[in-house]
Amino acid sequence: MIARLVGWVLSAGLQVLTGAHGRWSGCAPEARQRVYCVNHSSHLDFLLLWTALPAAMRRVTRPVAAADYWNSGLVRRYVIHDVFRGVLVDRGGKSAQPLEPAVAALAAGDSLIFFPEGTRGPGAGLLPFKSGIYYLAKERPDVDLVPVWIDNSYRVMPKGRFFPVPLVCSMTFGAPLRLREGEEKEAFLSRLRNAMLELQPPQ
């Protein structure tokens, strides 16, 4: 109850700051199981994406986040576990199958917010992808992967700053794609990468 309220307040506040609006150019905001593959440049990213989703979809759409960052500190832990029902994964090769919890969440019917870069990038463009998204697609080739481009969030709250400033952000949702039969890792990753870059608004 309180967690729902906190989620609503956070997302309403972000709406005021950024006027966050989603452009569904490649698919509709339907309640289908999906993995949203999003570029990552700010701590606000998954909250922004969450804000662009209809309320019914928010409850079943869970961000995949780094355990080392989000499990440190009471506030972060509360926000990621209680408010967003985040799926926490280990970074840095400590466990053999770090994405096991994400696969379990998909098996339970939830949708995921996934950052294929694995960490926050500089803003424009993309860092090289980690192989996590390939692993996930291989485990569940039956789930749609939706490429998403978040524009401008790195300027709202850049890496290393702790307060946001108001700038208009937009999110573009592209056409869903899936791992093709027999598709190699490199080919798949570059296909997904291009699909995301194509959504980037012209500068």
Added chain:
Amino acid sequence: MNVPHEAVLIFAGLGVALAAASVTGYVLERRVGQGNGRAAIENLNARVRAWWVMIAISGGVLLAGNGAIITLFAVLSFLALREFVTQTPVRRGDHAALFVSFFLALPAQYVLVGVQWYGLFAIFIPVYAFLTIPILSALSADAQQFLQRTAETQWGLMICVYCLSHVPALLTLRIPGYEGRGALLVVFLMLVVQASDVLQYIWGKLAGRHPIAPAVSPSKTVEGFAGGVASATLLGASLWQITPFTPWEAGGMALLITLIGFLGGLVMSAIKRDRGIKDWGQMLEGHGGMLDRLDSVCFSAPIFFHVTRYYFAL
């Protein structure tokens, strides 16, 4: 507060005009069908729909009193500045300066309107914010394109906050024989500016042939400009009863407002052209962004405020 009955009449008139526009748009859409000019008609209808919303909000705010008018313009400043800053290439070093602009300078400027502290209202942004912004950017130790970045933040603050705040500042003028009717002066200014924009659009669509400034704004024509300014001036003169002016003075004020508003629109178009964008944003369907609707107001409001203050107020 009790709303002057003239305001009720004006809003009733606006409702009739908008209803006529809605009917015209509907008929045009039926007649054009899927043929040529479909996009233009759809844009026209989207604009009319957005006008219904804007007029409804304005009416509600007017009913709610002066505090609501000041708050509305503070919100408009926020939305306009957000669009402006989004289109300027600010860097990480500007973060603190932007934070101060949005969350300190902007609210403070409107509080000064609310408490009627004219002396500080007039210099707060041109002096204090003007000097604070480059200081904050310098403290963040990023010298790249320093002057350009700083100037852009200062410019956004001047246009979107300082200039726009002169609209509700009209409420603070003490004009003999016009006590308690300041809200009508706000209605006069906004109505003349917006009517001028709409009339220029209509005249331009109906009779526009010769571009007036093709390098800056391809859609503005000599015919649209002349027709729009002339008819908006007549409209302003006919509204003299809600102002402290005589009919001739009201017409002169309306002419001043529309001319400066037109030039302001030209300036803001030049910025958009340079940035390679058509509109400042997407928040108003058919119109583009908030700043697209307010660009002419930003320029005419301070001039109208000061001319009125100098010649008519105590």
